Amino acid sequence: EVHLLESGGTLVQPGGSLRLSCAASGFTFSSYALAWVRQAPGKGLEWVSGIRNSGGNSGGNTYYADSVKGRFTISRDNSENTLYLQMNSLRAEDTAIYYCARLLGGSAASRPLDCWGQGTLVTVSS
């Protein structure tokens, strides 16, 4: 069974940094593109970042929403079956549940999200 488990969410001050992790199991991690999607409290879904697979341990092309470009960095460790999101210069508007998700069908970027974790809550507040 496919399983994605996010961790690392916590309360952080504005301007601070945080790294989220997503541990994957139940599928060939290195063969799939992955993404982070966030949901502010009581709001809708926002696609944040994506990463394709590639040969080797560290993944391929990366993509970002304009709202996080230059502040967030997505990465993956295929040897550890783990996806990461490094979040710097955090703002109050980054407060949200952050979900990691797998793209349907493998390595292509233009695919929907077929498996989701339960999410981890990031709160940016002083």
Added chain:
Amino acid sequence: DIVMTQSPDSLAVSLGERATVNCKSSQSLLYSSNNKNYLAWYQQKPGQPPKLLIYWASTRESGVPDRFSGGGSGTDFTLTISSLQAEDVAVYYCQQYYGAPPYTFGQGTKLEIK
């Protein structure tokens, strides 16, 4: 970025009746080389992550009941629940995954029982 607009924002339907959610994109999601519409639908129940229901605008994900169907092409799409069940109460989102990211979502449609 492609803007996705859903209507209505909320919808109340009687049990056993049909529910329809609309989604409009700011540009065509139809890729001419493969004749596929790069549009998906998700269901999100309270306290849960979203669940993929439909992709390529009309292909049901494995395990999704056949009362859920997707239609449309180009810029206008619909999600239809043919006979509403109590367990279908949720927020429904459309998402485009055309071309390069970001793959934007609609604002969501809240479906309730009348």
